[in-house]
């Protein structure tokens with residue numbers, strides 16, 4: 001049976017929040033620095049080669065690109081993946097940087113349909129100042145999955161060190177959000193199954209909450225990190 005993520009298809013591009021779809025379909029946003037590996041992660045998770053590269057075509061790079069999940073013939077999608085513009089591109093003009101805050105920043109802070117965030121981090125850089133700033137902005141009840149991608153570029157011991165460092169920092173930050181952490185590689189497939197399972201569980205929970213007209217379930221604690229980490233034995 002095809003997984004939910006395999007049904008992903010391009011739905012719409014929003015250059016302003018007002019252009020986002022209405023209807024309360026649960027959204028999962030992918031965020032990360034430019035070049036962190038976000039597009040590759042979306043493509044690997046959805047088993048599609050060039051899905052997220054649609055976001056790199058001119059005119060869509062500074063927009064929110066939405067991909068619908070669920071049976072194509074259903075009246076509405078089960079959920080949406082929202083690909084946000086990469087941030088931290090050193091040579092980006094100031095206007096572009098401000099544009100990011102105005103669009104993706106406001107989206108993360110305000111969007112009610114936002115049910116989860118996947119934060120894509122290059123395992124060799126870990127958390128950068130921009131990632132830290134972004135984490136502090138997030139709506140407090142939105143679960144976060146941090147993917148330490150490009151893990152294929154490191155040996156096991158270095159992977160473990162990188163995971164430990166990010167985990168220690170996330171714990172110290174005492175974010176109100178439930179946070180999960182996973183070593184990942186779009187190239188080798190490391191962590192892909194676990195990330196898919198996490199996303200599908202979020203979609204299932206969000207679907208149940210929407211059906212009952214309830215808000216998203218109460219957040220769990222940072223102990224959630226422990227539930228995900230053993231998926232990557234050293």
Ligand code: GDP
Pocket residue numbers: 032033034035036037038039040041086149150151152153184185186187188
């Ligand atoms: P984005 O700007 O965050 O969307 O990053 P991309 O997905 O375009 O990836 C940036 C670069 O990193 C590209 O050259 C990718 O081929 C490479 N890359 C992305 N993910 C991985 C990975 O898991 N392993 C390796 N070795 N390279 C990767």
